[in-house]
Amino acid sequence: xxxxxxxxxxxxxxxxxxxxxxxxxxxxxxxxxxxxxxxxxxxxxxxxxxxxxxxxxxxxxxxxxxxxxxxxxxxxxxxxxxxxxxxxxxxxxxxxxxxxxxxxxxxxxxxxxxxxxxxxxxxxxxxxxxxxxxxxxxxxxxxxxxxxxxxxxxxxxxxxxxxxxxxxxxxxxxxxxxxxxxxxxxxxxxxxxxxxxxxxxxxxxxxxxxxxxxxxxxxxxxxxxxxxxxxx
Numbered sequence: 001x002x003x004x005x006x007x008x009x010x011x012x013x014x015x016x017x018x019x020x021x022x023x024x025x026x027x028x029x030x031x032x033x034x035x036x037x038x039x040x041x042x043x044x045x046x047x048x049x050x051x052x053x054x055x056x057x058x059x060x061x062x063x064x065x066x067x068x069x070x071x072x073x074x075x076x077x078x079x080x081x082x083x084x085x086x087x088x089x090x091x092x093x094x095x096x097x098x099x100x101x102x103x104x105x106x107x108x109x110x111x112x113x114x115x116x117x118x119x120x121x122x123x124x125x126x127x128x129x130x131x132x133x134x135x136x137x138x139x140x141x142x143x144x145x146x147x148x149x150x151x152x153x154x155x156x157x158x159x160x161x162x163x164x165x166x167x168x169x170x171x172x173x174x175x176x177x178x179x180x181x182x183x184x185x186x187x188x189x190x191x192x193x194x195x196x197x198x199x200x201x202x203x204x205x206x207x208x209x210x211x212x213x214x215x216x217x218x219x220x221x222x223x224x225x226x227x228x229x230x231x232x
Contacts, residue, residue: 001108002227003168004219005161005189008113008140010176010197011216012095013123016046018088019198022080027062030072037063050200081115086122091129092196094217099132101220105227108168112139112157114150114179136164150179158183170227174219181207192219 009015020042031037040048040062048058055076059069079085102109111133113120120140124130139157147153158173173184176197181204184191193209194216195201204212213219 001166001168002106002223003108003110003165003171004102004223005110005112005158005171005173005184006216007175007177007180007197008111008115008120008123009089010092010199011174011194011219012091012099012111012129013089013127014092014196015089015198016042016049017090018085019049019080020045021088022076022085023058026072026075026079027059027064029075030059030064030068032068035063047200049198050203052199052203081119083118083122086119087126089123091127092215094215095196096127096129098216098220099129101224103132105224107223108137108165109133110137110139110161110165112154112161112173112183114141114147114154116141116143116145118143150177151182154179154183155186158187158189162187172219172223174216176204178203178207181209192222194219 006012023045024039027037027039040058045058048061055073056069059072060066064072099109109132117140120138124133139161141147141153171189172192173180173189174192174194175181175184176194177199181191181193191209193204193212194214195204195212196215201212211222213222
């Protein structure tokens, strides 16, 4: 059995518009009346997010004072995963076709995400993505889980998956963040980073994935090619 474990946000879902809409909301809520601010363009904002510029710095870059920037960062954390904004998420171009290609090639597909159950289900239903992941192949956080940090929580999800899933001859992990790389590397799983998510190449390279691709489509072409070579 060949298995591909993939993160959800980044490889499959484009979250950039959600994050940008939340940024604009928090900036507007935090600024004083008549205070001049500089709303970053979406490319400017997303470049900062992918380079891991701290939230407070993004607030200051937008014209907020230091105390305002702290409130801005706190409000963003409280808002970014709320239901009204999840609807801005859309599949990364080519991701649905890539999943279909893997499924057709007989791969065992597993999704592993720091989303909570309700957040994952919202997107699976709205974008008709549940067809690719059987319920027992969906690893996410419970709705009442108290997060300690993605780089700690995701390796725990991976450990649980490796106990519960049937053996596989080859396993790949696809992700866009350091949490994905750490979760897989902790358990000796090959890592494939993608640049369609919330980290840029410089940030991903810090965690030494086995390979970096632009998107899930490129990953799928690569693993299927590797599989064909192995068969020969």
